[in-house]
Amino acid sequence: MNMDWILECCPEYEILIEFDNIENKDKKEIHGLKERGNTRCIFCGMPFDHWRRKDVAHAISECVGNKKLINFCECYECNHLFGEIAENHLGKFIMPYRIINEVYGKGAYKNVVKDMPVEKNLSYGTYRFEQKKNDSIFPSEICVGYGR
Secondary structure: OOOHHHHHHOOOOOOOOOOOOOOOOOOOEEEOOOOOOOEEOOOOOOEEOOOOOOOOOEOOOHHHOOOOEEEOOOOHHHHHHHHHHHHHHHHHHOHHHHHHHOOOOOOOEEEEEEOOOOOOOOOOOOOEEEEEOOOOOOOHHHHHOOOO
16 A cells, blocks of 8 residues: 555655555564564563564554564563553454454454343343454445445
């Protein structure tokens, strides 16, 4: 995606990096990895020596669809704290936009809103919504006009 239109509208801005298709997991872009050791966390400032292989710090939150941009400038503890607090709330806040735009997160059900009681005859006036990946929420005849 060409970002020249931003420079035309706002010439005082400088584009530092461009990326496209952050949902594509095939080619990961790693940012902030200078050396494997002697690295400092961008959040707490503490040095850390290594990253656990199964844990990945995303430069842009995975809840907005990023599977590609990886950041090795934060320690394991800060990554998990950010994931448990900020990303959880961000994901819930933007859930309607994720559903409409079919942006998927993790798991078998890619967008899940769990807010119903366990017993079916009980009602708190809430709902449960689950959207499976590759199951469009729009009828196929609507999507045809939009190039899907």
